[in-house]
Amino acid sequence: MAVLETVVIAFWAMLPAYVPNNAAVLAGGGRPIDGGRTWSGSRILGDGKSWRGTFAGILAGLLLAGALTLVADDVSAAIGFEVPAFTPLAAVGLAAGAMLGDILASFVKRRTGRERGAMFPGVDQLDFVVVSLPLTALLATEWFFEWFTWGVILVVVVLTPILHVTTNVIAYKLGLKNEPW
Numbered sequence: 001m002a003v004l005e006t007v008v009i010a011f012w013a014m015l016p017a018y019v020p021n022n023a024a025v026l027a028g029g030g031r032p033i034d035g036g037r038t039w040s041g042s043r044i045l046g047d048g049k050s051w052r053g054t055f056a057g058i059l060a061g062l063l064l065a066g067a068l069t070l071v072a073d074d075v076s077a078a079i080g081f082e083v084p085a086f087t088p089l090a091a092v093g094l095a096a097g098a099m100l101g102d103i104l105a106s107f108v109k110r111r112t113g114r115e116r117g118a119m120f121p122g123v124d125q126l127d128f129v130v131v132s133l134p135l136t137a138l139l140a141t142e143w144f145f146e147w148f149t150w151g152v153i154l155v156v157v158v159l160t161p162i163l164h165v166t167t168n169v170i171a172y173k174l175g176l177k178n179e180p181w
């Protein structure tokens with residue numbers, strides 16, 4: 001597979017996992033998931049993980065997966081190679097897995113003494129990949145192994161931190177996010 005094709009497929013296949021984080025930032029606020037509860041002196045998750053942000057994020061990922069699926073055939077014909085249409089379970093795995101990964105990362109951050117918004121290099125950039133890919137492999141096994149070849153996975157691991165840093169710096173400069181990470 002040509003490198004450009006691999007990059008395009010990786011980006012396309014990951015879009016339903018990328019968008020939930022951004023949608024959560026835009027929609028976030030309101031009741032925190034942990035209800036304000038603490039565990040051994042620190043918040044379980046913190047105010048940065050809200051119900052509204054989480055559901056908005058998952059919904060945005062699902063809607064995007066639906067929209068990409070509608071145009072997948074036309075786009076494939078136009079570019080001369082196939083990009084994936086998403087099965088419902090693949091969409092759920094990617095979108096819900098991304099939000100779950102982000103939530104688990106906050107759990108780990110609070111347990112390691114990091115306040116809300118503190119930087120955690122590596123974890124901030126890849127938390128959603130680490131959960132969304134295995135969850136999708138579990139929920140939509142056949143679909144996952146058809147599209148997530150080793151080459152695609154390698155591109156995802158390299159591309160995701162770059163995209164994450166870029167979009168967060170933009171969101172910070174636009175005043176949408178409190179920190180540029």
Ligand code: CTP
Nearest residue numbers: 024025028029048049050053054106116117118
């Ligand atoms: N957000 C949300 N619900 C989520 C994820 C994010 O409401 N499940 C919103 C919150 O307003 C959050 C913002 O998006 O402050 C930025 O997300 P993130 O960087 O993940 O949260 P932080 O505030 O940095 O908190 P943490 O240290 O727990 O990551």
Ligand code: MG
Nearest residue numbers: 117118179181
């Ligand atoms: Mg953060």
